[in-house]
Amino acid sequence: MAIRSDRDADLSTSDDSEALLGVSGPETVVGYAGERVRLRRITNRSDEPIDVSIDAPGAPLRDISAPDDIEPEESAWITATLDCPGEKEEVAFTILADGETHRFEVDRDVTVVDPRVSYWNPRLRDDEATIDDWDDCNRPENDGSPVSFVGSRSRDRVFDYLYEKWKKHEREKKIEVGSDDSLNLDGEFTLSVWVLPGNRDGTGDAAGGDYGLGRLFSKWGSDQSEKSYQLFIGSGFDGSEQNTVFIEVGPDSPVNTDSTLDDGWNHVAWCHGSNDRVYINGEMVYEPTSPLPDPQDTQSPLLIGNGPDGDYQFRGALDNPQIHSIALSGDQVKRLYETSQDGSAGTLVPEPSQ
CATH class of the missing domain: 2.60.40.10 (Immunoglobulins)
Structure with missing residues (x-):
């Protein structure tokens, strides 16, 4: 039959x-x-x-x-x-x-x-360069300089934005990626990064710039038409507590998630789609009642660890900054968090079983 x-x-x-x-x-x-x-x-x-x-x-x-x-x-x-x-x-x-x-x-x-857009990896080249391990078109124009790399017992090599080390050059420290269509996130996306705020022990203030702001991802310009999306840390800004996570789709619409980073390394993910969700260490900590609008296309470069004109420098260390072209599910974010704790890129896919 x-x-x-x-x-x-x-x-x-x-x-x-x-x-x-x-x-x-x-x-x-x-x-x-x-x-x-x-x-x-x-x-x-x-x-x-x-x-x-x-x-x-x-x-x-x-x-x-x-x-x-x-x-x-x-x-x-x-x-x-x-x-x-x-x-x-x-x-x-x-x-x-x-x-x-x-x-x-x-x-x-x-x-x-395949949702991968860009993943900036400080471990595959020497101390003067960083590469995009997913998209050769999105390598930083300045090869990651003047950001340096430091060894981390738990995470191999990471991007070093420590305020004490860069105090004289804090307006310059950043990773800058030139304008590319794949970085114009005008629909669904996920921004993901490991964050060590403040000092080498993971304590202290991660917001080292003006108004108590420290940018993690910033595709932003001074002109209204060049403001696209930002994920950043605030300390005192908009009445926030120390090391509070903010998300923003321009222009002039910062959203205080009222969610703060713990001491030590934190995995932060912002998923934007039919709704917006923010996760810290695999757990959803914020979901607004209505979604933010989609970002606008801009020619502004993407900055990691700083904002336009160097006014919003991040203090601390970052690892595994990633961009995905979809709004990851909660299970996928948790899987990414769990599989990237050792400093690797991690994965979204659970182990298959029969």
């Missing part, structure tokens, strides 16, 4: 609890090239074991693993390794499930998204 279906879950009945073969899974798979992801979960509700295979076109899916011998009333995942050629691609595939007396053939599709 051969049964075909274009619907998830229900192949022989309208009631999923009685369907002979259950097929479920995400409509969109998000991950990086080389990572294993889950495609579809197969549930066998027939009265005999089934073997599963999949017919797929290849890229961006490779090394597809389909479960063998799924016993009645058991489930298993089809997994694959991503080979992402671009930011987004639609993939159609066919699932085949064979038993002794049953054969199922199911057509499905999935959207594969």
